[in-house]
Amino acid sequence: MGQTLDWALSNDKFIITLCHGPAALLAATLGKAESPFANYSICVFPDALDQGPNQDVGYLPGPLPWLAAERLAEQGLTILNDDVTGKTHRDRTVLTGDSPLASNGLGLLAADALTQAVRETADQELKPTTAAGRRSRTPPARVVEQPGTAGAFEPHLTGDVPAEIRHGTPGGHRRDGPGGCASRAESQRRPVSVPQPWLRKRPRTAAAANPLSRQPIAGGRPVSHVDG
Incomplete structure (x- = not known):
C-alpha cells in the first residue's frame, strides 16, 4: 500500500477514499521520517462513533486497537469533520468522504476532478510549441x-x-x-x-449478375465447367 501511495503522489494520480478508507494513508509513512500527506486536509469516519454507538449496536465486536482519525491527526493531517453528514473534500489530488453517506457526493466530486484533469492534459498536448518552449504563432497549413x-x-x-x-x-x-x-x-x-466508385452502374436484375446466365444453353440448362 505504501508503494502504491508513493507512486500515486509522484505521478500526480488521484487518491479517492471515504469512511475508514483514509486509514490507508498511514501506510505512506512506513520507512519515512514523516508522512507525505502531512498538512493535507481530509474527511474520515469519526472516532467518536467507533468508540460508542458502533459498539453499542453491534457494528463493532469491541474496542478498536487504534483509531483512524486520531492516528491521521498524529501524522500531521487535518481532520475536517467530527460527525457524519455526507461531507466530501478535495485537497490537491486527495479526495475523501466522511462515510457511506458521502458516496454519491464523492462520486460527483471525483467525476469533476477527473474530467478537469483530462481537459487540462489535452489542452497542453494540443498547444504547438517551438524548440524554445514558446507557443508557435505560425498558422497551420x-x-x-x-x-x-x-x-x-x-x-x-x-x-x-x-x-x-x-x-x-x-x-x-x-x-x-x-x-x-x-x-x-x-x-x-x-x-x-477523383475516382467515384459509388457511381458505377450495378446489375438491375439477378440474372444480369449471374455469369452462368450468359453461357450457351444445352439441354435447357446453362453450360458450366461442373457439367460432366
Missing part, C-alpha cells in the same frame, strides 16, 4: 478545394507547408510568386481526377 470540372478538383496548399508537400504532391504549388503560386498558368494545371 490549410487545404482549399478549388472547384474545377465536374467530379474533379485541385487542392491548393496555403500557410506554412513543408517543401516536400509543396513540390512533391499532385496539385501542390511552389511558393515562388505572390500568393504562394509560381504563376497563373501553373496554377491552372489539369486537375487531379
Whole structure:
C-alpha cells in the first residue's frame, strides 16, 4: 500500500477514499521520517462513533486497537469533520468522504476532478510549441478545394507547408510568386481526377449478375465447367 501511495503522489494520480478508507494513508509513512500527506486536509469516519454507538449496536465486536482519525491527526493531517453528514473534500489530488453517506457526493466530486484533469492534459498536448518552449504563432497549413470540372478538383496548399508537400504532391504549388503560386498558368494545371466508385452502374436484375446466365444453353440448362 505504501508503494502504491508513493507512486500515486509522484505521478500526480488521484487518491479517492471515504469512511475508514483514509486509514490507508498511514501506510505512506512506513520507512519515512514523516508522512507525505502531512498538512493535507481530509474527511474520515469519526472516532467518536467507533468508540460508542458502533459498539453499542453491534457494528463493532469491541474496542478498536487504534483509531483512524486520531492516528491521521498524529501524522500531521487535518481532520475536517467530527460527525457524519455526507461531507466530501478535495485537497490537491486527495479526495475523501466522511462515510457511506458521502458516496454519491464523492462520486460527483471525483467525476469533476477527473474530467478537469483530462481537459487540462489535452489542452497542453494540443498547444504547438517551438524548440524554445514558446507557443508557435505560425498558422497551420490549410487545404482549399478549388472547384474545377465536374467530379474533379485541385487542392491548393496555403500557410506554412513543408517543401516536400509543396513540390512533391499532385496539385501542390511552389511558393515562388505572390500568393504562394509560381504563376497563373501553373496554377491552372489539369486537375487531379477523383475516382467515384459509388457511381458505377450495378446489375438491375439477378440474372444480369449471374455469369452462368450468359453461357450457351444445352439441354435447357446453362453450360458450366461442373457439367460432366
